[in-house]
Amino acid sequence: MTSVNTNRAFTNLAAALLLCSAASAQTANSQTINIGAITSLTGRFATFGKMQKAGFQVAIDEINAAGGLDGQKVKLLLEDDASDTNKALAAAEKLLNQKVPLIIGSYSSGITKPLSQYMARQNVPLLVATAVDETITKPGNAYTFRVNNQSSVYAQSLLTFVKNQNAQTPGSIKSVAVLTSNDAFGKSVYTDLTTLFAKAGLQVVAKDTYDQGLTDFRPILNRYKALAPDAVMIASYEQDAVAVAKQIKEVGLKPKFLAGIATGFALPNFLTGAGSAADNMLVAMVWNADVTYPGAKNLETRLKKALGGEAPSQHAAQSYAAMLAAAEAIKVGGNDPEKVREALTKVNLKTAFGPVNFRDYGGYQNQNAVVGLVTQVQAGQFVTVAPASAAKGKLVEPK
Structure with missing residues (x-):
């Protein structure tokens, strides 16, 4: 009888411990x-x-x-x-x-x-x-x-920038070339840029998309060089952004303004990867460390x-x-x-x-509703240059 009672006691104790453990877990989860x-x-x-x-x-x-x-x-x-x-x-x-x-x-x-x-x-x-x-x-x-x-905020902030430049120097930016990645992000930006800039009376002289995996952008960029647009606007992810910036410098494409649309261009890695090829480049984004x-x-x-x-x-x-x-x-x-x-x-x-x-x-x-910013790469840093209400530095015009 003693052995039976002892076993029963251990069984009851084990059950009680399990209940306590479950209750403890439930309390922890509820917190x-x-x-x-x-x-x-x-x-x-x-x-x-x-x-x-x-x-x-x-x-x-x-x-x-x-x-x-x-x-x-x-x-x-x-x-x-x-x-x-x-x-x-x-x-x-x-x-x-x-x-x-x-x-x-x-x-x-x-x-x-x-x-x-x-x-x-x-x-x-x-x-x-x-x-x-x-x-x-x-x-x-x-x-x-x-x-x-939404992607149109980037396009609109760059369009406003272009309009302000033309207001200061009439006719300084008349033509634009657009290059984006061929994915959901790129297609959305492509539609925004080509539609908004055309409606604003600017000439979109080239509009191209590229597939993931493309590493040589020089044929496209050399075509842009022959077209001589006043501004070139690009939407790319991480590796593509660095490659495009370097190859733009390599082929000697020199628009009045070169602009990247956030994403790969907005990463700190872009600044280090592109090096001097990023100098004075505009990058549309919605948050910068200087906001x-x-x-x-x-x-x-x-x-x-x-x-x-x-x-x-x-x-x-x-x-x-x-x-x-x-x-x-x-x-x-x-x-x-x-x-x-x-x-x-x-x-x-x-x-x-x-x-x-x-x-x-x-x-x-x-x-x-998010405010769009235009930053510029100056001395290896993103500096907000537009809109005027958010600007922390003055625009440096490429020579």
Whole structure:
């Protein structure tokens, strides 16, 4: 009998310990709020993914240092899409199985567009931090919200710059050549540039796209040299941006203004990779370390630390703002995706990236309005030169 009672006691003790362990785990989980995100940690977009990861983590550290969300710590569930659409969709399914009420992602437009469509079918919000393809939010859908700008912001900021130059020196820029990558991002920019500049009365003397993998741009650039456009505008990813800039210098193409459209041109790696070929080049972007938004300099310092000393690009700042917006919506909506979606429609934040307020306008749905900047590469740094309200330096005209 004693042996039976002893075994029974051990059994009861083990059961009690299991119950305590389960209760403890449940308590721990209830004190943590998971936010899902997808980006390209590997593959051709890995440099951008690294920037996004830093932005996410800096925002989460800031939120948790301030006490979390109503006392609950925020945890990042980050998935790698390996720069591949199918892997991004699989990553989204994995995160949804973990019951996240929202997902931030992905980096590129080509991946983000189908991801937004998938998330809308699941009735779970997708918060876009970096992808710029116009069609992601125009017409968009009720479950897709974009913190960053649409591609036309880049084209419009460069067009405004050109108009200002022509106002100061009438007729100084009459013709433009356009070269973009042949993907969702490039096609969107291509449409914006060729359409807006033509409507403004400028002559688009050349408009070209190139496929991924092209390394020799010299035949295109030599054709541009013969056409002698006043301005050349290019949209490329990381490796392409450096190659194009170097080959422009090599063939002796010397437009009055050479402009890159964010993405690869906005990375610190472009400055080091292109070297002197980047001198005086214009780069359209929406965030630079010299912006005047409150806290921007402090954000740059924290992002740089998170990147191991590397200077942050706009992609890190955009992702930081996206995480703040996600946390704000989850604070209101909890773990209910529909309530989080509703909360996103009411988000109104002032961040070091800029204001975040999703609204419908001009055919866009759930789109944040972002101010476009024109920077110039001066002494190996991006210096904001337009618009005048944001300029931190004077334009250096190429000789």
